[in-house]
Each structure stands twice: as structure tokens, then as C-alpha cells.
Amino acid sequence: MIKTEDIVNIAKYFTIIAHTPGRLRVRVSPKIKEEKGNITIEDIESLPQKIKGIESIKIKKIIASVTIIYDPETFAPKLWEDLVQNQNLEEITKIINNLAKEVA
Template identity: 75%
Template sequence: MIKTEDIINIASYFTIVAHSPGRLRVRVNPKIKNESNNISIEDIEQLPNKIEGIKNIKINKIIASVTITYDSKVFNPQIWEDLINKRNLDEITQIINNLAKEVM
């Protein structure tokens, strides 16, 4: 099971490529492979089933990008910017925990 702290850690490897309300595309730093946790790509792809407001996560391994579609009424677009830039993490943790179906 993926934890909120894992989501925050994973996001630290992202750089925003494009962002419009409801759709976020990020480039993934290859150093994420050195991460010593037990989070799989499948865990990440299953986040829409575990967090209300995330509609879909599409991972493109070839170009090292992730596209996240989300409900911008549930997740203010600024939250994504803050998450990736490591700002307001306490607030983001609280929001994720409140929206979580299975995330701990």
C-alpha cells in the first residue's frame, strides 16, 4: 500500500512539462530508479482508485513522463504546483489524507 509520504517523495522527482486545470504532465527524473522503497508502477497507476479526485494516471516509460488527469474542483491546480515544488507539504498531506480511500 502506498502512503502519503511516498506520494510526496515520488513527486520530488517530477518536473512540470504542462499544466492546465484538470491535466498535469510531468517529466520524471531517472534518479527515481535509485529510490529504495517498494512502490511499483502499478501502485502509482492505482492511485485513481485510492484518492478521490484523481481520474487517471498514465505513465510513459519511453519518454519518462506521467500524465495525471484530475478533478480541478477537488484538487486546486495550485496544490499540484506546490507538491512538485515542495511547498505547503503539511497542507497537502492533510488534503490527500482527507481524500484518501485507501492511502495511509
């Protein structure tokens, strides 16, 4: 299971390729493989079922990119940029925790 801290931690391996409100595409550093923990690709792909406002996540392993489709009314585009730049993390953590869905 992925935690909010895990999301914040793996975001440091992302670099924004393209970003328009509602769609974020990031490049993933190969250094993510060195990350300690039990986060799987399936954990990341399941985030839309766990966090309101994230509609879909597509991972392309061959080109090391991730595309996130999100509701810009729920997640302001600046929050995504702050997350990738490792800024404003306390506010981002609060927002993610408030939007976490109850998972049975």
C-alpha cells in the first residue's frame, strides 16, 4: 500500500516534460530504482482509486515517463509543480490526506 509520504518521496525522481491543467507528463529518473521501500508500479497505477481528483495514471516503462490525468479544480496545477520541485510539501501532504478515499 502506498502512503502519502511515499508519493512525496518518489516525486523527487520526476522532471516535468509537459503540463497543462488536468494533464501532467513527467520523466522518471533511473535513480528511482535505488529507492528503498516496497512501492510497486501497481501501487502507483492504483492511485486513482485511492485519491479523489486523480483520474488516471499511465506509466510507460520503455521511455520512463508517467502521465497523470487529474481534476484541476481539485488539484491546482501549481501543487503538482511544487510536488515535483520538492516545495510546499506540508500543504500538499494535507491535501492528499484530505482527498484519500476510504478503501475497503
